[in-house]
Amino acid sequence: MPRENNRIYKKTLASSESLEKNVNFFCEIGKVYSGKIKYLTDLGYGEKNGANGLSNEEVQQVLNHHLMDRSTPQSLLKRVFFYNAILLGSRGGEHFYLMAEDFKKCEGGGYDVLIYRSKTNQRVEIGNRGKADKLILPNNSDIIEVYEKYLSYRPQLSEPNFYLQECDEQNGEQI
Structure with a gap:
C-alpha cells in the first residue's frame, strides 16, 4: 500500500495542478485505502466483534x-x-x-x-x-x-x- 500511495502522490505532485484542485488524487487514494481495508478484512484482520458490553x-x-x-x-x-x-x-x-x-x-x-x-x-x-x-x-x-x-x-x-x-x-x- 505505501508504494501505491507513493506512486499516486508523485504522479499528482508532478502535475501542474495543486493538491487542492486535483480531486482525482483524493479519489484514487480513497480507492487504494478502501481496497486495502477490504483485503485485510478478507484475511481476518480488523474488528469483527467489537467490545462486548456488560450484561x-x-x-x-x-x-x-x-x-x-x-x-x-x-x-x-x-x-x-x-x-x-x-x-x-x-x-x-x-x-x-x-x-x-x-x-x-x-x-x-x-x-x-x-x-x-x-x-x-x-x-x-x-x-x-x-x-x-x-x-x-x-x-x-x-x-x-x-x-x-x-x-x-x-x-x-x-x-x-x-x-x-x-x-x-x-x-x-x-x-
Whole structure:
C-alpha cells in the first residue's frame, strides 16, 4: 500500500495542478485505502466483534459486591464512578472533567447532566469547556439516592471537580 500511495502522490505532485484542485488524487487514494481495508478484512484482520458490553446480570453482580454497598465513603465513590461509566458513558479523562455543577436536579426527580465529550472537544478546560451533551439520569430511587448522598458529602467551598481528593481526617491534609 505505501508504494501505491507513493506512486499516486508523485504522479499528482508532478502535475501542474495543486493538491487542492486535483480531486482525482483524493479519489484514487480513497480507492487504494478502501481496497486495502477490504483485503485485510478478507484475511481476518480488523474488528469483527467489537467490545462486548456488560450484561444486566454482570452489572447486578458488580453492584451487589460488598465493595460497592454504599456503607463507606470509598464504596460510595466506587458506586458513583461505576454509575458514571455505565449511565453516562464516561471514559478515561471524561471522569476528570466532570464538575459538580454539571449535575442539575430535575423537577421529575432525576438529574440532567452536562457531558463534555473528549473526542469532539480536545480543549476541555475548567473555564472554557465548549459545547456539551445533556444526558438524563433516570428517576430511579436507588440511583438518585446514591448521587444525592455523594453530592451531600461535598464541602461547601470545595473544588468544582465532581471527584474530590481524599483528606486525612486527623491532619486535615490531602492524601
